[in-house]
Amino acid sequence: MSDNGAIESVVLAGVGGQGILLASEILAKAAMIAGNDVKTNEVHGMAQRGGSVIGQIRYGKKVYSPLVARGTARVLCALEQIEALRYAEYLAPGGLVVVNSQTITPVTVSMGAAKYPKDVEAKLRSVFPRLIYFDAGKRAVEVGDIRAANVVLLGALSTGLDLPMEAWKRAIEDSVKPKFREMNLKAFDIGRSCA
Amino acid sequence: MQILSGNEAFARGVYEAGVTVACGYPGTPSTEILENAVKFKPAIYCEWSPNEKVAFEVAAAAACAGARAIVTMKHVGLNVAADPLMTLSYLGVEGGFVAIVADDPGMHSSQNEQDTRNYARFAKIPLLEPSDSQEAKDFLKLGIEISEKYKTPVIVRTTTRVSHSRSIVELAERVENTRTIGLEKNPPRWVPVPQWARVMRRTVEDRLGKLRADACSSPANRIEWRDKSLGIITASIAYQYVREVWPEASALKLGFSYPYPDDLIRQFAGSVQKVLIVEELDDFLEEHIKAMGIACVGKQFVPNIGELSVTTLQASRAKMEGREVPAETPTPFADELPARPPVLCPGCPHRGVFAALGKYDVIVTGDIGCYSLGAFKPLNRLDIILCMGGGISMAHGLDKAGDKRTIVGIVGDSTFFHSGVTGLMDIAYNKGCSKIIVVDNRTTAMTGHQDHPGTGQTLMGEPTVTISIEEIGRACGFKRVRTINPYNTNETLEVLNEELSVKEPSLIVSRGGCPLHEKKKVGPVRRINQDLCKACRACVRIGCPAIDGGQKKPFINEFLCNGCSLCQQMCAFGAISAVEEKL
Numbered sequence: 001m002s003d004n005g006a007i008e009s010v011v012l013a014g015v016g017g018q019g020i021l022l023a024s025e026i027l028a029k030a031a032m033i034a035g036n037d038v039k040t041n042e043v044h045g046m047a048q049r050g051g052s053v054i055g056q057i058r059y060g061k062k063v064y065s066p067l068v069a070r071g072t073a074r075v076l077c078a079l080e081q082i083e084a085l086r087y088a089e090y091l092a093p094g095g096l097v098v099v100n101s102q103t104i105t106p107v108t109v110s111m112g113a114a115k116y117p118k119d120v121e122a123k124l125r126s127v128f129p130r131l132i133y134f135d136a137g138k139r140a141v142e143v144g145d146i147r148a149a150n151v152v153l154l155g156a157l158s159t160g161l162d163l164p165m166e167a168w169k170r171a172i173e174d175s176v177k178p179k180f181r182e183m184n185l186k187a188f189d190i191g192r193s194c195a
Numbered sequence: 196m197q198i199l200s201g202n203e204a205f206a207r208g209v210y211e212a213g214v215t216v217a218c219g220y221p222g223t224p225s226t227e228i229l230e231n232a233v234k235f236k237p238a239i240y241c242e243w244s245p246n247e248k249v250a251f252e253v254a255a256a257a258a259c260a261g262a263r264a265i266v267t268m269k270h271v272g273l274n275v276a277a278d279p280l281m282t283l284s285y286l287g288v289e290g291g292f293v294a295i296v297a298d299d300p301g302m303h304s305s306q307n308e309q310d311t312r313n314y315a316r317f318a319k320i321p322l323l324e325p326s327d328s329q330e331a332k333d334f335l336k337l338g339i340e341i342s343e344k345y346k347t348p349v350i351v352r353t354t355t356r357v358s359h360s361r362s363i364v365e366l367a368e369r370v371e372n373t374r375t376i377g378l379e380k381n382p383p384r385w386v387p388v389p390q391w392a393r394v395m396r397r398t399v400e401d402r403l404g405k406l407r408a409d410a411c412s413s414p415a416n417r418i419e420w421r422d423k424s425l426g427i428i429t430a431s432i433a434y435q436y437v438r439e440v441w442p443e444a445s446a447l448k449l450g451f452s453y454p455y456p457d458d459l460i461r462q463f464a465g466s467v468q469k470v471l472i473v474e475e476l477d478d479f480l481e482e483h484i485k486a487m488g489i490a491c492v493g494k495q496f497v498p499n500i501g502e503l504s505v506t507t508l509q510a511s512r513a514k515m516e517g518r519e520v521p522a523e524t525p526t527p528f529a530d531e532l533p534a535r536p537p538v539l540c541p542g543c544p545h546r547g548v549f550a551a552l553g554k555y556d557v558i559v560t561g562d563i564g565c566y567s568l569g570a571f572k573p574l575n576r577l578d579i580i581l582c583m584g585g586g587i588s589m590a591h592g593l594d595k596a597g598d599k600r601t602i603v604g605i606v607g608d609s610t611f612f613h614s615g616v617t618g619l620m621d622i623a624y625n626k627g628c629s630k631i632i633v634v635d636n637r638t639t640a641m642t643g644h645q646d647h648p649g650t651g652q653t654l655m656g657e658p659t660v661t662i663s664i665e666e667i668g669r670a671c672g673f674k675r676v677r678t679i680n681p682y683n684t685n686e687t688l689e690v691l692n693e694e695l696s697v698k699e700p701s702l703i704v705s706r707g708g709c710p711l712h713e714k715k716k717v718g719p720v721r722r723i724n725q726d727l728c729k730a731c732r733a734c735v736r737i738g739c740p741a742i743d744g745g746q747k748k749p750f751i752n753e754f755l756c757n758g759c760s761l762c763q764q765m766c767a768f769g770a771i772s773a774v775e776e777k778l
Binding site for chain 1 (some may be wrong): 197198200222223226254303304327356359360361362363379394432434435436438439505523524525526527528531532533534535536537538540572573629643682732735738739740742743744745749752
């Protein structure tokens with residue numbers, strides 16, 4: 001029926017400023033290097049002021065929509081743990097979920113107008129049968145910089161996709177400054193081993 | 196081949212088309228076009244103009260003189276530039292002229308979701324609608340070509356999803372404009388006084404006819420024949436969704452959508468059994484196609500509010516086919532998920548002004564910018580917003596209507612230069628007594644930190660004059676002009692006490708640089724001494740994301756804190772102090 005073949009969709013969810021843009025760029029480049037058509041979407045403006053944000057990446061033989069439809073993401077990755085629940089509707093049945101155990105308190109909670117959910121890990125496990133849940137920031141510190149947490153997570157989520165390692169490596173080398181290359185490659189490997 | 200966002204692709208197109216003048220005013224989702232175009236300096240002269248009208252006029256004149264020129268803005272910016280738009284249509288141009296206008300269906304970062312396509316019909320000029328990054332680049336170049344062929348301004352309309360999505364683009368070389376630059380001395384061509392404007396008016400109509408014929412044969416409009424039981428007419432990003440939701444249907448994909456390519460539409464509609472129109476926002480195509488006498492369906496199934504998506508169109512398809520619309524997947528633990536609304540950043544200088552204003556019974560008219568966030572809890576210090584510059588003039592309107600409370604207008608620095616100055620004149624000239632606060636954070640912050648006439652730097656990266664808000668205030672006839680440091684609560688309150696009590700207009704400039712832009716902390720990080728804290732939550736009420744008030748006694752996230760000390764000044768118990776720097 002369709003002329004665009006199988007399309008892989010990935011949703012990255014988090015809070016403005018967590019590095020979703022870079023993660024999305026690396027993933028898109030890896031997909032292109034592996035010979036795919038690729039489209040991504042990102043959030044700018046108002047939503048970035050500490051708001052909840054998502055990045056969407058789709059690749060395959062021919063991609064039309066840059067947006068991921070409900071229930072079709074092969075991988076959902078949350079850079080902040082409860083954001084995985086907020087965007088759960090995107091996940092395809094049987095899809096992989098990668099969650100950073102970090103908590104970023106929303107201002108609604110700081111003000112006392114809402115509560116941060118308890119037992120997040122248990123909740124995630126009850127909703128997502130294929131879950132990788134770990135402290136990506138801690139693993140990033142091991143390679144030298146907490147800001148590489150996004151790349152650690154990319155390493156973990158790469159296990160749910162079919163892109164060759166070589167494409168990931170070239171995409172990372174191409175997307176970060178030379179002096180951070182080694183560290184980000186290590187961060188990716190550590191993430192992959194956490195899966 | 197490169198993966199480019201729609202806006203990066205527009206900038207590349209501007210370069211390849213041989214454009215030499217590019218102007219605009221920042222506005223999501225259009226901002227990155229000029230930010231990327233300036234990377235091609237000195238081949239392209241780029242400027243942030245004070246507002247969209249000025250930007251439009253600068254680019255228009257350049258094109259009248261034979262240069263290739265573009266102007267960028269968001270949808271509401273074209274309202275500001277509508278005056279020159281409508282008459283440039285009459286004057287026409289010599290060098291190619293394209294206005295790239297970015298709509299925001301779904302209002303991700305806007306105050307309304309007006310459909311810019313209506314402006315093309317209103318101004319009687321061609322309209323191009325790219326649906327991905329490759330088309331963004333190609334259509335910009337096509338726009339310049341059409342503009343030069345018919346000596347007409349052209350609108351290229353983009354949307355948030357076209358501008359902020361990335362896809363693969365093939366690059367090409369730049370083609371220079373070979374015209375000699377200089378305005379031809381020919382008043383009947385360039386001066387729309389009535390006797391000459393009437394001649395121009397006919398030219399506009401003749402041009403539309405020729406453009407309509409061109410639109411029918413344009414490569415930007417194409418028929419994709421598949422199954423002919425359903426034919427879908429669509430444009431812009433909606434085309435991409437259509438291809439996934441109705442992969443088997445024939446499609447007329449419009450990229451050059453105004454003047455409406457009537458013959459092409461007739462040909463397509465006559466070859467399929469049923470016609471469906473899928474377009475985002477207004478029924479811009481549908482209304483016309485129905486008026487042509489073609490039976491079709493559209494907005495009865497496709498929403499006219501908000502943006503479309505594969506998911507919304509799957510629902511449209513189900514409705515059209517009489518099937519049950521698939522139910523929405525409920526968000527797990529939805530009741531327990533705290534909302535994460537955008538907030539003023541830690542260390543934001545606006546917070547001090549809102550916190551201080553919270554102590555007065557005043558009505559606050561606001562404006563468009565980060566400080567719009569002052570309307571939310573816990574600050575709750577903004578009562579009405581209309582449009583750019585409206586924060587000043589609306590204060591005057593409430594005052595003249597007889598609202599007995601003191602009226603305070605709040606406007607940002609970039610917004611003040613954009614369209615606040617005329618409102619300021621109005622207050623002084625017409626003997627108002629509003630109090631205007633310009634929250635000057637030294638940048639156009641919300642759109643990602645662009646320069647403006649008060650920053651002392653141009654988009655080309657050159658140092659320039661810094662225009663003084665205080666001097667403008669005095670020149671506009673304000674006798675009372677004050678400058679405050681918003682990080683000093685006592686000083687802020689002292690000045691507000693004085694200025695809010697006098698019966699004459701007052702201009703207060705609250706000056707503190709955006710810490711996000713200056714990339715440095717305001718001061719040393721603060722910490723709450725849990726033994727001294729009485730859990731009164733005064734610090735929590737300033738709505739700082741660095742203060743975690745989730746427990747009885749709040750604490751400060753030292754990673755997020757920008758050291759503005761506002762919380763410390765709110766604390767009556769001396770529980771908050773600076774963390775000693777480790778040496």
